[in-house]
Amino acid sequence: MIEISNLTKSFSNEKKAVSDLSFKVNDGEIVGFIGPNGAGKTTTIKMMTGILKPDSGSIKINEFDMAKDAFEAKKIIGYISDSPDMFVKLKGIEFINFISDIYRVPNDVRAERIKYFAGQFGLEDVLDNSMQGYSHGMRQKMMIVAALVHNPAVWILDEPLTGLDPQSAFNLKNMMRQHADEGNSVLFSTHVLEVAEKLCDKVIIINHGEKLFYGTLDELKEKHGNNDLEKIFLEMMDNEKLL
Amino acid sequence: MRSYFSLVSVFRKAMKMDKPTEKSQKVKVALLGFIAIFFVMIPVAAGCGIFVNLITGSLSEVGKESIGIELILGFISLFTMVFALNVIFNEFYFSNDIEYLLPLPLRASQITGAKFTTAFLSENFMQFLLVLTSIIGFGLAYDMSFLQWITAIIGGFLLPVIPMVYCAIISLLLMSFTRIIKSRDTIRTMSVIVTFIILIALVLSLGSLRNLDFDNYINSVAEGKDAFAAIMRYIFPHIGFLIEAFAGGSVLGFLKYLGINILWIAVFLVLSELLYLRGMTGLNSAKVKESRKGYEKLLDKCKMKSVEKAYFSKEMKMLVRTPVYFSNCVAISFIWPIFLYVVVRVMNINYSLTELHNMYVENNSDFAVIMLIFVVGISIIMTAMNSLGSNAFSREGKNFSFIKYIPVSYKKQWNIKAAVSIVISTLSIYIYVLIFGIAIRIPVIHMLIYFVLTVLSCGIITYMGMLLDSMRPKLMWDDELSALRENNNTFFNMAVSILIAGVLCGGGALLHYMAGLEFVAIAAIILGVTVCLIIYFYIRSMTQGIKNVISLEEL
Numbered sequence: 001m002i003e004i005s006n007l008t009k010s011f012s013n014e015k016k017a018v019s020d021l022s023f024k025v026n027d028g029e030i031v032g033f034i035g036p037n038g039a040g041k042t043t044t045i046k047m048m049t050g051i052l053k054p055d056s057g058s059i060k061i062n063e064f065d066m067a068k069d070a071f072e073a074k075k076i077i078g079y080i081s082d083s084p085d086m087f088v089k090l091k092g093i094e095f096i097n098f099i100s101d102i103y104r105v106p107n108d109v110r111a112e113r114i115k116y117f118a119g120q121f122g123l124e125d126v127l128d129n130s131m132q133g134y135s136h137g138m139r140q141k142m143m144i145v146a147a148l149v150h151n152p153a154v155w156i157l158d159e160p161l162t163g164l165d166p167q168s169a170f171n172l173k174n175m176m177r178q179h180a181d182e183g184n185s186v187l188f189s190t191h192v193l194e195v196a197e198k199l200c201d202k203v204i205i206i207n208h209g210e211k212l213f214y215g216t217l218d219e220l221k222e223k224h225g226n227n228d229l230e231k232i233f234l235e236m237m238d239n240e241k242l243l
Numbered sequence: 244m245r246s247y248f249s250l251v252s253v254f255r256k257a258m259k260m261d262k263p264t265e266k267s268q269k270v271k272v273a274l275l276g277f278i279a280i281f282f283v284m285i286p287v288a289a290g291c292g293i294f295v296n297l298i299t300g301s302l303s304e305v306g307k308e309s310i311g312i313e314l315i316l317g318f319i320s321l322f323t324m325v326f327a328l329n330v331i332f333n334e335f336y337f338s339n340d341i342e343y344l345l346p347l348p349l350r351a352s353q354i355t356g357a358k359f360t361t362a363f364l365s366e367n368f369m370q371f372l373l374v375l376t377s378i379i380g381f382g383l384a385y386d387m388s389f390l391q392w393i394t395a396i397i398g399g400f401l402l403p404v405i406p407m408v409y410c411a412i413i414s415l416l417l418m419s420f421t422r423i424i425k426s427r428d429t430i431r432t433m434s435v436i437v438t439f440i441i442l443i444a445l446v447l448s449l450g451s452l453r454n455l456d457f458d459n460y461i462n463s464v465a466e467g468k469d470a471f472a473a474i475m476r477y478i479f480p481h482i483g484f485l486i487e488a489f490a491g492g493s494v495l496g497f498l499k500y501l502g503i504n505i506l507w508i509a510v511f512l513v514l515s516e517l518l519y520l521r522g523m524t525g526l527n528s529a530k531v532k533e534s535r536k537g538y539e540k541l542l543d544k545c546k547m548k549s550v551e552k553a554y555f556s557k558e559m560k561m562l563v564r565t566p567v568y569f570s571n572c573v574a575i576s577f578i579w580p581i582f583l584y585v586v587v588r589v590m591n592i593n594y595s596l597t598e599l600h601n602m603y604v605e606n607n608s609d610f611a612v613i614m615l616i617f618v619v620g621i622s623i624i625m626t627a628m629n630s631l632g633s634n635a636f637s638r639e640g641k642n643f644s645f646i647k648y649i650p651v652s653y654k655k656q657w658n659i660k661a662a663v664s665i666v667i668s669t670l671s672i673y674i675y676v677l678i679f680g681i682a683i684r685i686p687v688i689h690m691l692i693y694f695v696l697t698v699l700s701c702g703i704i705t706y707m708g709m710l711l712d713s714m715r716p717k718l719m720w721d722d723e724l725s726a727l728r729e730n731n732n733t734f735f736n737m738a739v740s741i742l743i744a745g746v747l748c749g750g751g752a753l754l755h756y757m758a759g760l761e762f763v764a765i766a767a768i769i770l771g772v773t774v775c776l777i778i779y780f781y782i783r784s785m786t787q788g789i790k791n792v793i794s795l796e797e798l
């Protein structure tokens with residue numbers, strides 16, 4: 001479960017990157033995080049993972065409050081950042097092992113999990129190579145493996161599907177569904193509305209750091225009397241401009 | 244021309260360090276800058292000037308007054324070349340902005356010209372200071388007219404142009420006619436090797452200078468018999484013109500100097516047009532080997548390590564596998580004995596091991612105390628030099644946020660990073676102390692004292708460096724070299740380290756030579772001071788330092 005209440009954050013310039021944002025991702029739910037470029041998605045996600053400190057507001061990850069129990073919360077978060085170029089001097093396998101050590105993945109399941117993910121994303125042949133020689137998509141896959149190898153309860157994924165080939169994207173979407181069905185929570189940001197439509201139980205739409213909508217897709221469609229998510233989205237952004 | 248200027252200004256902006264915003268930080272930065280300028284830059288530059296001044300004075304008796312300045316300018320040019328080679332290669336071929344620049348409607352020479360200018364402007368403050376003080380030293384001994392002063396200063400400012408143009412031309416030629424250099428890592432490794440070769444050549448040429456027979460040396464330089472000077476005259480003919488211009492007051496000399504500069508720049512620009520784009524192709528093709536055979540075996544080897552061990556070995560791998568870090572942070576720590584060797588050779592110190600042993604163990608031995616002071620001093624200086632502490636966070640760059648979202652406490656991460664620096668620094672110092680100690684049979688208890696003091700000294704500078712770096716690390720960089728070069732924290736750390744080394748070593752020497760204190764007493768005092776310092780910096784790190792890290796949000 002992820003619970004965000006009245007979250008606010010501004011950077012050195014006066015404008016608020018995230019403004020009084022509240023929403024909840026229940027256990028068993030996939031929530032899509034949608035908004036135009038610069039809307040504040042990455043900023044919100046970075047606050048949820050402890051990278052940025054909120055100016056005000058609170059974040060709860062399962063039973064842990066990010067302000068008090070950040071350390072415990074971090075253990076159960078699986079986070080994919082929006083840039084996949086990390087520690088590229090390491091070999092793929094070294095990277096995964098390093099992350100597994102950090103998150104204390106025990107010996108008896110480690111090899112099995114690595115094997116599973118490598119199979120899902122077709123990484124078997126490259127694990128022994130330095131990540132410097134990986135393509136963008138291969139690095140993105142490594143980030144996914146690194147985020148999920150410790151079997152975290154709460155998944156927080158910043159544009160996880162960018163750069164993935166169709167098969168890998170399909171597999172990841174399945175994993176997300178399965179993980180939620182097992183009673184866990186998944187939050188992911190995306191620009192691809194079709195993905196959100198197919199995959200998400202709920203969506204949260206923000207712009208300029210403010211919440212425009214939060215709820216199920218059916219509610220959204222009903223509210224706008226329209227069945228086309230793309231049209232609804234564009235309409236919402238247009239209305240924003242008028243205000 | 245417009246595109247050239249706008250490129251230069253964009254490149255220069257990218258290099259800037261972020262300005263401190265808080266008031267207390269501004270004061271700290273100003274204070275550190277003050278220490279750096281007054282305790283490091285000015286003394287070094289002044290030393291250089293005084294050296295030239297003295298030499299010029301004594302040489303003018305024999306009518307060879309310009310040899311001193313000629314040698315200094317030659318040295319500076321040579322070092323400019325050594326340092327610039329790496330920078331220029333990197334700027335021309337491997338910096339990340341290249342892929343954005345190439346599709347733009349720019350001429351090759353505009354790109355290389357702008358990159359060259361940026362490199363020139365950013366590299367040369369310290370060099371210019373050295374050139375300037377040397378010229379002042381010379382001018383004071385030589386009595387120059389106003390016009391000569393002006394020529395000297397303009398000429399001095401332009402001095403690095405030709406060495407850097409050489410680097411640019413070398414990189415253009417190498418990149419377009421060979422396929423040796425495929426990635427920036429290759430060139431880093433190569434430039435490290437070249438630097439070492441030049442260093443060793445210098446050491447050997449200086450080492451042959453037994454007895455410091457200065458007259459002989461000057462004569463051989465003047466007659467063109469000294470190989471080093473002869474080669475220098477051959478590759479840097481412009482130095483001759485410059486000296487002709489300001490020492491001889493010859494306008495023609497100055498015109499020749501300007502002419503040769505313009506000529507080389509023209510050659511460089513024409514070569515850029517012809518070769519730059521050609522050298523661009525075939526880059527960045529990292530080797531990717533495929534092997535499914537080893538896959539099962541690979542999985543078998545996935546065994547759990549402790550967090551500390553895993554984190555430590557990751558840090559080590561990053562250091563060793565990134566050539567820039569390897570050369571600037573690891574390898575550099577291990578080369579100090581080369582300089583010691585030069586000193587020993589030049590001063591013609593020549594004792595047998597038994598004599599050294601006897602000197603060491605004699606009652607209230609000067610030698611033992613000198614060694615004690617030396618070990619502490621070199622530990623402090625080398626730890627500052629390798630900048631493992633003062634770059635601990637800057638090195639992370641865009642990976643900095645990793646520190647924040649993993650479930651490992653900041654304290655632990657800080658201490659592991661510190662441990663990496665302390666282990667490498669201590670090793671690089673103590674390994675030689677150990678060899679020497681065994682060779683001359685230093686008592687074990689002394690060897691232990693040296694070890695403890697080495698660890699403590701390296702620790703102080705490491706924690707201090709990390710503390711400085713946590714205040715405002717350079718996180719926005721796109722190649723590792725700028726993480727090191729454009730990070731002022733290293734420079735500040737060095738300045739304060741020199742101060743600490745000065746106090747500790749100077750104090751130790753005073754206590755021995757003035758108050759007659761013995762080895763053990765001095766060791767105890769230094770130990771006391773270093774323990775206090777490390778406790779101070781450790782506590783500061785764990786409180787203020789961690790706060791700094793938490794509040795860092797540039798990404």
Ligand SMILES: Nc1ncnc2c1ncn2[C@@H]1O[C@H](COP(=O)(O)OP(=O)(O)OP(=O)(O)O)[C@@H](O)[C@H]1O
Binds near residue numbers: 036037039041796
């Ligand atoms: N480090 C920073 N310093 C200053 N402003 C920032 C910083 N990071 C983000 N911002 C600002 O915060 C706002 C939100 O940015 P954010 O990265 O969260 O957007 P986003 O929704 O993730 O966009 P995208 O879809 O492009 O990834 C933007 O206006 C951005 O300019």
Ligand SMILES: [Mg+2]
Binds near residue numbers: 041042043082158
């Ligand atoms: Mg984003």
